[in-house]
Amino acid sequence: MRILLIGSTGRTGRHVLAQGIERGHEITAFARRPELLPHMPKLAGVQQGDAHDLEAVRTAVSGQDAVIAAVGGSRIADNLITAMPEAGVSRLVMTSSRSVPATRPRLAVTLAWLFFRQAYVDLARAEGMLQVSGLDWTIARATMLTDKPAAGRVHVDFEDNATGGAMQLSRADYAMTLLDVVEDSELIGKALGICGPKGKVSPARRTLRGSTVDVDDSG
Template sequence: MKITVIGSTGRTGMHVLEQGVRRGHELTAFTRRPQLLANFNGLKNVVTGDGLHLSDIKKAIDKQDAIIAIVGDRSTPIATDITGTIIQAMYESDVHRIVCVSSYLLGSTRPRVITPLFQWLLRHSLVDRLSADQLILSSKTEWTIVRATRLLDKPATGNVRRLKAGHEFEIGPYEICRADLATVLLDIVESKADSKSIINVTWGKRR
């Protein structure tokens, strides 16, 4: 598949690139920091740009089969603006498939210890992420939203639980490593089974 990864040089994005290349996909990395990919082999293309600029996004997704979007930062809540730009670029470029990363904290009550303090600390980024999700939900794209529990920088395990939105994980762990999340993103983008779905993901057993 021809896949553009937006947020490609973030900690999760780099795992998507590494695994996507191993799977044989033609990957386009969209980033503001192309220097981080100077020694990365196997990419089809690297497009330097800003996610807030429509022309930059259109250049990155031209003639692609799908997009994996990993956008949003706790310190600068701009996921809504970037997501709106991506959707507009998709309409104008006739690209239909998008898989985007979101947060399990949206719509979940477990683990209960995360509320209300933790959600209060993340309130700005969560409001931004929810707004971005709502743009995706109302779009005419073939979307899948992947809501991940707490992300860790640990080795891949291949042990992941998935649930459709509306169902919560009854027990922990309420965390997943970025490498396992990257595997989920690629699995979903390769399949149309989860189109128009919100998928919750976490690790499969306590570690």
Template sequence: MNITVIGSTGRTGRQVLVEGLRRGHHITAFTRRPQFLPTVPAPTKVVTGDGRDPEAVRTAVAGADAVIAVVAAAGRKGPHHTAAVARVLTAAMAETGVRRLAITSAYPIVGVRPRLPMALLRWMLADAYADTAQMEEIVSATDLDWTIVRLTRLIDQPARGGVHISRGLLDRPGTLTRADVAATLLDTVADTTYARTAINITGG
């Protein structure tokens, strides 16, 4: 597949890029910081730009079979641009005829168990989660074949496999390796099983 990865130099985005290339996909890396892209393996194509720039985003997604977007603020205090990027990205995809999108979100914006940790996270990250919730509204209002992938707490460890995927709330949200997230995102865009739905994922 021809896959465009938005946010390809972040810790999770890099994992998507490397795993996608390992699977034999043609990967277009879209980033503001191309100097941080791996050289081995190198992406098939690099487009440099800001996710809020319509022209740059159109260039990045044109000709893609699918787009994987991993957009997050650099730090807890922001700035938070996830909703703004989603608005530009979905418009660019509609204009260029690209339909398949997987975009990451945060499970705590819908999670209710365990009650105290979820409430504390929503208080600590109120601005970030408000931005993320707005992103979900923007994406789900389109007629693209979108999948919103809500993530639990991410850790930097080798893939474990056994990822649990649910359309409903999770009984026991736990940790999730970024490598497993990358594999799940790539699996998600490979077909339309989870098209036009939000899924919640956690480690096995």
């Protein structure tokens, strides 16, 4: 799959680049400062630009099969909603936060909104824009991201409040899940909550495009 990655120099984006190449995808990195990209000879390409610049986004999405936005926001969503249909590209996975729709645990959510209200309001706006965009979107809402080693599995649900898993999620595991999601057409039009793993893997757990996940799809 030919994938454009927005946010490729970020801490999650770098994991998406590395893991996407390992999976055999043709990854094009979109970055304001390409000099900050890690040395990856197998990248399909590098596009310099700002995701807030519509013309730069138009150029970058041309010829792609899908877009992963490892950084979310309403301005980025707006440009993608404009540029992707023009280029005949429909598949989009955009990152967000579990705190955007959550109401529990009340204290943690209240504190998160106290410190990050402006960012969460913008993410909520971006989510709403995608949901009426006509694109083949999936929203990937993460819990607290860390730079801890990958566990190789995550907890996924489709609820506003987490149904299990751990509060902390490694960026490597988040990147793994973003790639799983972009490959899975059954997740089009869904918003996923992604948490870190908790406890041992049980036979009841299933896979999300090859990665071990504890999936609660009761909703």
